Amino acid sequence: MNPTPGPSPSVSASPGPSPARRSPVRKGVATVCLSGLLEDKLRAAASAGFHGVEIFENDLVVSAMPPEDVRSLCADLGLTVDLYQPFRDFEALPEELHAAALRRAERKFDLMERLGADTLLVCSTLSPYAVDDDALAAQQLRALAERACERGIRIAYEALAWGRFVNRWEHSWQIVRRADHPALGLCLDSFHVLSRDPAPTGIDTVDEGKLFFLQLADAPRLDMDVLQWSRHHRLFPGQGSFDLPGFLAQVLAAGYEGPLSLEVFNDVFRQTDPGPAALDAMRSLVALEEAVREYGRREQAEGQQREQGQPEQEGLGGQRPEERHEKGARQPNEPVRGGGWRLHPAAPPPAPALLGHAFVELAVDGVSAPEVTAALTALGFQRTGIHRSKPVELWQQGGSDVVLNREAGRVGREAGEVSGAEEHGETETGRAEVVALAVESLDPEQSARRAEALLATPLPRRRGPGEAELTAVAAPDGTQLFFCPGGGASGPDWRADFEPTGAGPGGEAGPGRGTESGSESRSRPGSESRSGPGSGPGDLGRTGDLGRIDHVALAQPNDQFTGSLTFYQSVLDLRERDFAEYAAPFGLVRSRTVGNESGELRIAMHGALLRRGRWAPSVPDPEHIAFATGDVFAAARRARERGLEILPVTGNYYDDLDARYAPAPRLLSDMRELNILYDRDEHGEFFHFCTGILGSRVFFEVVQRVGGYRGDGAVNAPVRMAAHRQARARGRAPANRPRRGAG
């Protein structure tokens, strides 16, 4: 674990990694990532399965625990102390200040001994007294390493992106090489490297054994001061836009065998319950490992292609493969150095293909159920089944299935209990919320195994007389995620749990189930016979029948937002499909949609900055289920005839639409009449209408995609939210009360 004592400066005498460091990849987390007192952070890290921690100085300074107690707590928890940090403003000081800096370092070495930490992070200087002199920096770091070495300590030098003279990793490497001491190596922090250069090269050429420590953080691309960016906006891997797989592949190619350690400064995470936050952190690392393996496979395939003289493809991170290797000593298909890189013991199996939403389950109560069923009925749904043993109903129309459950809650809540029920006003409105999402998988068992390898909590299978054994896990927000067999996969038929009522599955297209694709329709409403039906084979029904569930939108509290995103993205292997931020009447709402390649499965997440307040509603943007249709105008007309009061849209909205897009006058007047909202992108168009809020926090939406439109109409969220608020203020949520008898 410790560097070889002795003054030999030769690199070949490098202390090298200890046996522990050679074992399968270890995972660590900096205490700064997590909220709470030091003991809270350590416990959370250990229970999420981390092997080690970086102790951040502030966390120790404010802790009542003497370093010896921290050391023994870590040992009890099975954690190693992988790093103590940061040690600032050390190098390139005038002689008289250098002596004091060395003395300061010795005190920290004393502390590290008590703590059981063997590596100290020294970050590049910001001192106003420092001078721009690499030779001096190298000389002083060498002196530091010499003292450290005598104490069995290693120095990992990190270039802060805002360092006064040293702010690029290449520069820190030059200085480390120049200092040439076995107890001095590099700390690479993905934030500092990638914030300066999104596609760095040459990391894989760093001498073996000289990468002492690796810190991983992602971040969104932001055009701002880099220090502010780093201190407030870092994210766990996969949550931002850095090419971390490409970066990590290079680090591993340099023979790095130390821990993969997360160092994420983030204002929200600092306030979040550290237990779930540590789990999110671990999940992001497991997903990153998978991504880097995938990256390696691609790279190898590209290498083979090149060997066979085939044209090269664009590599990840926008680089051509040869650029990634221009300074590399390694040939593309030579095995990656660093044989210590092995699969995570529970590497997740690949995600089976997902074929769309199987059903969405809503929890309802005596107050909300009549509203919800009236809206479903107006949309053409029929109650086709009643559960054999529970107060649960199946409602179907076209390819969409909705399950209404009078006893379910999100995981961790008692039936009938809703956190903040009063705050949501649920005592008056009744409760209605999405409690389960079910997706169709080609291999439900493997989907569940993957979810569990990604640290999802498995849920007890639903079992009872005549009940299908569905595999299910809990998402971080408590939503239950079910995997149902689809695409001919064998498995339990969950619909068999329901006693048929004798009613058909709704719609005029007959009882066929789930055959239509909800993903797109190419007819433009109103293009021929204004708001006329779509045309052509493969379209969704021409009558305004509904196809499959297009997407489900889940509200996420701000402190759960990125964690949920990582969960759904990694467990279901989804990609980001849309990202939006909009200024709604009661504050900023951000939304991100993830979906599979085919577009058949989409999950939108949205959330506001603050959780609650007397002024702004606590759930400012309710959850919704969106059903696809091939003719939104026909669907709206039929729903209206059946008694649905479609959420009214303001006249100002249509005036604005007219100004922006100049739609055909009849199309515009139909949209106005039917309260249909509109969006377009470079791929296609989107038409949609909404019901009022049903119960406390759910509404339905009917959507028509024309062409390959990618989004989900987020741009219209402010107008919809204002309309929902107005409807509530009038004391009568529209949509819910049949005017002329349902069905």
Ligand SMILES: O=C(O)c1ccc(O)c(O)c1
């Ligand atoms: O923001 C900082 O000062 C800071 C400190 C230590 C680190 O390892 C780092 O990446 C940033």
Ligand SMILES: [Mg+2]
């Ligand atoms: Mg760092």
